[in-house]
Amino acid sequence: MAEVSAEARIAAPAEKVWARLTDFPSYGQWNSTHTGFPxxxxxxxxxxxxxxxxxRLMGFPAEVAWTVCELEPARVFATxxxxPMGVSLGMRYALTPDGEATRVRVEGEFTGAAVSLMAGKLKDSASAALDESLRNLAALVS
Incomplete structure (x- = not known):
């Protein structure tokens, strides 16, 4: 298993961050691993x-079939x-108001036989992608 996380303080209210986070047509503007929703x-x-x-993660394309498993508007979005290759994934975004800003914490989890073969590189690549995505998200809503 590989677990990754990132956190950022975004200078915007939680409702504004949530609106962008759940605006699926604009995912490619901030999510650095996203290439499309077929x-x-x-x-x-x-x-x-x-x-x-x-x-696209670690330079490889992948198609992921997601299911929303946790949802609390302006607070939590998890899937x-x-x-591919029997890999299971989990992503959880948690938004916490912080004055006039919002703390956004993203946690990701990857499990499966293929993950154990490349866990270290996957963690590094996914962590960098999460950090970049939060920077991009902050730039769009701040």
């Missing part, structure tokens, strides 16, 4: 909603997914 984002943003995302 069928668009989820039809309705609700627990149990399914959607497919094309990503679980299945990727």
């Amino acid at each position: 069928g668009g984002g989820p039809a309705a943003l609700e627990i149990g909603a399914d959607f497919t995302e094309n990503m 679980r997914g299945k990727g």
Whole structure:
């Protein structure tokens, strides 16, 4: 298993950060691993909603079938997914108001036999991608 996380203080209220975080057509503007949603984002943003995302991590393309597993508007957005080679993924965004700003914490988890072979490189690559994505998100909403 490989676990990664990143955190940033974004100079915008949680509702504004949430609006961008859940605006699926604009994912490519801030999410550095995202390359597309073949069928668009989820039809309705609700627990149990399914959607497919094309990503690039460690230079490799991957298609991930996501399911929304936790949702609390302007607070928490979490998904679980299945990727190539039997890899399971989890992503969780938690937003915490901090005065007029918002603390955003992202946690990712990768499990599966293929992960154990490249856990170190995967952690480094995913951590860098999360940091870059939070910087991009902050630039869009600040």
